[in-house]
Ligand SMILES: Nc1ncnc2c1ncn2[C@@H]1O[C@H](COP(=O)(O)OP(=O)(O)O)[C@@H](O)[C@H]1O
């Protein structure tokens with residue numbers, strides 16, 4: 001199994017890049033795991049308390065579960081990938097049965113901060129977009145798709161997103177084998193990654 005890790009700050013375009021990469025590749029050969037599925041289960045907290053969580057700190061992620069699931073997939077076993085709700089700030093009761101594939105892509109802001117997870121990646125990719133571009137995209141996406149308002153996104157950006165990005169996420173760029181500049185859509189980079197995957201698929 002070829003495991004590809006794709007990291008980068010919020011709004012850099014990780015999900016978009018992953019969708020572009022897997023578009024036209026056979027479903028049964030390539031799978032995706034999102035770090036978002038592995039946010040800690042916060043069911044013990046009331047909604048108001050959950051909104052105060054720092055979701056941009058490595059502590060917010062259940063890396064033990066993510067690591068265990070990746071190992072299971074590498075061993076050829078299926079996993080039940082949790083499903084996360086950004087609107088509720090919590091895991092849902094659902095899960096997605098995910099079978100091992102020849103190629104697994106793991107994407108998320110913090111995946112390269114964890115040494116054990118990092119070691120499991122055969123290829124490490126960091127998607128870069130400037131911080132103003134990321135903030136604009138995040139504002140639009142969170143207001144349109146994640147039930148937030150302007151003030152909420154900006155406050156979170158100043159209080160946690162920006163400092164956490166600088167402290168934990170940006171430094172993981174140094175581990176990357178490939179850095180994809182993504183201020184604009186980057187079809188060349190996507191094609192290169194697709195070529196690598198196609199070689200693996202034979
Ligand atoms: N290169 C790009 N140029 C303009 N908008 C983009 C680009 N890549 C992604 N977007 C948009 O920015 C938003 C965030 O992208 P997304 O892929 O969800 O980022 P991430 O997963 O890194 O948080 C989405 O609305 C997406 O359509």
Ligand SMILES: O=c1ccn([C@@H]2O[C@H](COP(=O)(O)O)[C@@H](O)[C@H]2O)c(=O)[nH]1
Nearest residue numbers: 009010011039055056085086089090109
């Ligand atoms: O309950 C939550 C959990 C996370 N977030 C924010 O999501 C982003 C990570 O997702 P991307 O798709 O990579 O942007 C992270 O910056 C968290 O702040 C949230 O708002 N609510």
